[in-house]
Amino acid sequence: MKNLNIHIEINSELYSKNPDSTELGQNIIAKSIELIYEIGFEAFTFKKLGILLNSPESTIYRYFKNKHILLIYLTSWYWAWIEYQLVFATTNVDSPRKRLLKSIDILTKPVLIDNSISYINEVLLSQIIISESMKSYHTKSVDEENKKGYFQTYKNVVQRVSEIVLEINASYKFPHMLISTVIEGAHQQKYFAEHLPSLTDTKKGTNSVTEFYTNMVIQVIK
Amino acid sequence: MKNLNIHIEINSELYSKNPDSTELGQNIIAKSIELIYEIGFEAFTFKKLGILLNSPESTIYRYFKNKHILLIYLTSWYWAWIEYQLVFATTNVDSPRKRLLKSIDILTKPVLIDNSISYINEVLLSQIIISESMKSYHTKSVDEENKKGYFQTYKNVVQRVSEIVLEINASYKFPHMLISTVIEGAHQQKYFAEHLPSLTDTKKGTNSVTEFYTNMVIQVIK
DNA sequence: GCATATTCGATAGTAATACTATTATATTTG
DNA sequence: CAAATATAATAGTATTACTATCGAATATGC
Numbered sequence: 001m002k003n004l005n006i007h008i009e010i011n012s013e014l015y016s017k018n019p020d021s022t023e024l025g026q027n028i029i030a031k032s033i034e035l036i037y038e039i040g041f042e043a044f045t046f047k048k049l050g051i052l053l054n055s056p057e058s059t060i061y062r063y064f065k066n067k068h069i070l071l072i073y074l075t076s077w078y079w080a081w082i083e084y085q086l087v088f089a090t091t092n093v094d095s096p097r098k099r100l101l102k103s104i105d106i107l108t109k110p111v112l113i114d115n116s117i118s119y120i121n122e123v124l125l126s127q128i129i130i131s132e133s134m135k136s137y138h139t140k141s142v143d144e145e146n147k148k149g150y151f152q153t154y155k156n157v158v159q160r161v162s163e164i165v166l167e168i169n170a171s172y173k174f175p176h177m178l179i180s181t182v183i184e185g186a187h188q189q190k191y192f193a194e195h196l197p198s199l200t201d202t203k204k205g206t207n208s209v210t211e212f213y214t215n216m217v218i219q220v221i222k
Numbered sequence: 223m224k225n226l227n228i229h230i231e232i233n234s235e236l237y238s239k240n241p242d243s244t245e246l247g248q249n250i251i252a253k254s255i256e257l258i259y260e261i262g263f264e265a266f267t268f269k270k271l272g273i274l275l276n277s278p279e280s281t282i283y284r285y286f287k288n289k290h291i292l293l294i295y296l297t298s299w300y301w302a303w304i305e306y307q308l309v310f311a312t313t314n315v316d317s318p319r320k321r322l323l324k325s326i327d328i329l330t331k332p333v334l335i336d337n338s339i340s341y342i343n344e345v346l347l348s349q350i351i352i353s354e355s356m357k358s359y360h361t362k363s364v365d366e367e368n369k370k371g372y373f374q375t376y377k378n379v380v381q382r383v384s385e386i387v388l389e390i391n392a393s394y395k396f397p398h399m400l401i402s403t404v405i406e407g408a409h410q411q412k413y414f415a416e417h418l419p420s421l422t423d424t425k426k427g428t429n430s431v432t433e434f435y436t437n438m439v440i441q442v443i444k
Numbered sequence: 445g446c447a448t449a450t451t452c453g454a455t456a457g458t459a460a461t462a463c464t465a466t467t468a469t470a471t472t473t474g
Numbered sequence: 475c476a477a478a479t480a481t482a483a484t485a486g487t488a489t490t491a492c493t494a495t496c497g498a499a500t501a502t503g504c
Contacts, residue, residue, distance in 0.1 A: 040362040
């Protein structure tokens with residue numbers, strides 16, 4: 001996968017000017033990931049990003065309408081990237097059970113290596129997804145933005161893995177609920193491990209999140 | 223429970239002046255719940271709340287340092303209230319299995335009736351918890367605030383139900399992970415049902431969230 | 445290679461937000 | 475009735491989240 005140099009296309013409504021099309025745009029993405037990771041989404045502003053980029057904030061506004069849309073752009077990219085990994089890891093694997101286990105692995109394991117398929121640091125981005133991604137859809141504008149397809153790449157991931165669940169047990173009633181519980185739960189548990197440890201039993205650096213959710217899925221669908 | 227007129231005490235570091243001690247303070251709580259429910263936490267400001275209360279915003283600042291602390295106050299109240307319900311529903315029930323099932327019921331069922339044990343509308347508050355509560359701890363100040371005990375009532379709920387899990391299966395490795403997955407998952411699924419339905423299989427008004435998580439817990443701990 | 449878009453930097457400006465401070469008046473309490 | 479407390483009214487500040495304009499640099503199209 002390392003040298004495929006895949007290209008991830010993002011819903012064009014998520015940007016005013018495609019950041020992928022210019023060096024500055026790519027820099028906006030790369031530096032915004034670093035800055036959000038460092039200071040958090042609330043404290044993140046286009047002004048601060050502009051200082052990092054040596055560009056006025058008005059230039060950033062030419063690419064993204066506001067920081068909320070930028071966050072949705074970043075999460076869309078992340079889920080498209082995850083879907084790519086899911087496809088790559090499951091093609092040519094006949095056993096649906098093996099495909100499911102591999103998928104859960106991808107969804108629950110920490111992202112530790114920056115594959116450098118692009119100017120995007122996936123390790124930092126995955127940390128942002130854990131800490132901040134729910135803020136992209138916990139807003140008053142969620143219905144409107146959902147209609148415009150802003151969350152499509154996330155839905156694709158849930159749908160894809162749900163289909164494997166149904167291959168194993170066609171009569172299972174709650175495949176989407178199960179998979180979105182796994183995805184969101186794995187994020188939560190990693191966040192808890194770092195910040196609210198009494199809400200979990202896992203510790204950073206262990207694989208108990210994967211162990212827990214793998215076991216959960218196996219038990220629940222049989 | 224209706225007429226017990228219970229009194230919920232909140233960590234005194236969460237307010238500058240106890241809102242429970244004055245009529246205005248109680249009004250601040252009551253109206254802030256209505257306003258956050260209506261316009262969402264991002265758009266909610268003390269200025270707008272002041273207009274609703276016919277009080278200048280500076281008065282509200284005498285009770286709460288800022289809107290973030292007010293949100294933590296509201297979530298603390300909610301979890302203390304939930305814990306009270308857990309205790310009430312499980313005392314004198316010998317069977318740990320029955321206690322667990324009852325607890326999951328309380329944690330996953332929608333809050334439909336305002337018990338009016340106080341000036342707080344629990345139905346609206348529970349909606350705020352579903353939509354906004356994660357914002358209270360997904361901040362850069364979470365570690366510092368956790369040290370001050372701001373999230374204690376939530377932890378108490380997780381701890382209490384985890385102990386029931388261990389009564390049933392003392393060797394189960396992940397009781398806290400299981401219970402926090404149930405609590406957060408149930409909120410997520412209700413939110414998805416309303417706003418991102420393709421991420422779930424439940425519909426508003428059904429009890430499939432309770433069904434799913436009850437089954438999940440039973441399967442996983444046996 | 446020259447005109448013409450396009451892009452970007454520089455600067456300015458605005459409305460709203462998130463507070464803080466001060467003073468005067470009203471109300472409670474001892 | 476005095477003293478303490480609470481609140482209303484007002485003013486003010488730094489920051490945020492944008493929008494607008496203009497001119498210089500760069501790329502592209504013929």
